[in-house]
Amino acid sequence: MAPASREYLVYADGSCLGNPGPGGWGVVVRDRDGHVTELNGYAPSTTNNRMELMAAIEGLRATEPGAVVTLRSDSQYVVNSMTLHWKRNKNQDLWELLDAETKSRRVSFEWVRGHGDDPTNNRADELALSGANRRLIADGASMLRREPRASNNDDLIVETELSILLKRGESIRECAGCGEKFVSRRAGEDYCSLILCQFQARSDLTK
Structure with a gap:
């Protein structure tokens, strides 16, 4: 008998100090047993949309392939692009990464109101803002987990x-x-x- 897939609730948020400007992403991952993992990261020059995408990507990467994941984000850019198939005009490199992570899991995307009364979403926002300020204080975060910067x-x-x-x-x-x-x-x-x-x-x- 095949083992049951692990289930996760993931909150993902991005932040940018200027658009473009220094940015960060924050993730809170909770498994079915209530164990919580927090992650965040930093990018020196980016946009808010790219950080929202990076948060979703890193949130899924924090779960194993085959997992059942509910990913919540206050970014309509991310959620509606994944659920309503909004046209993707930019950030194709990150969309490809997000698609790849999504395909290897059973993922449901849900939109939540930002800066509202959801404490876990507010925590993801705090982690993203900390990342944008280079304060990588989250449990398990590498010192500088960043999106690749293309050479020019x-x-x-x-x-x-x-x-x-x-x-x-x-x-x-x-x-x-x-x-x-x-x-x-x-x-x-x-x-x-x-x-x-x-x-x-x-x-x-x-x-």
């Missing part, structure tokens, strides 16, 4: 010109914490100077 031509030009100006022993590396490029001044330097990244670097040394 200006970045490549600056990196090429900077490489010519590097001193002996310096190199351009990608931070293992936030994913941004930085100038490394010694071998084995995997983290940039951001406080959260340095916290993660020092935490790794104590493991």
Whole structure:
């Protein structure tokens, strides 16, 4: 006899300080036994809609494939696109990720009013705002869980010109914490100077 699918209630919310601007996503996941997991993340330059999508994606990723999930969001952009098939004009990369996570689970999308009397939705909003402010305080959150940032031509030009100006022993590396490029001044330097990244670097040394 096949085991019963796990059931989850997921609240997902996004936040952006400016549109575009620094953004964050927040997720609260509750299983049938009442166990609650909280997650949040940060993106340095994004939009509110992208953070709403990232919240839904990460909320589903916090459940196993095959699970039965009720995902609640105060974003009509997300919920109506998934239930009423609103036209998707932007953010195709994230829509593809959300579709993939949805297809591997039995997901019901429900809209809830934002900043209302639902305490769990309000908690997801708090987590998203904390993420936008780089306060990744949620249980189980990695130090900087971020959406990938595509390189543009200006970045490549600056990196090429900077490489010519590097001193002996310096190199351009990608931070293992936030994913941004930085100038490394010694071998084995995997983290940039951001406080959260340095916290993660020092935490790794104590493991």
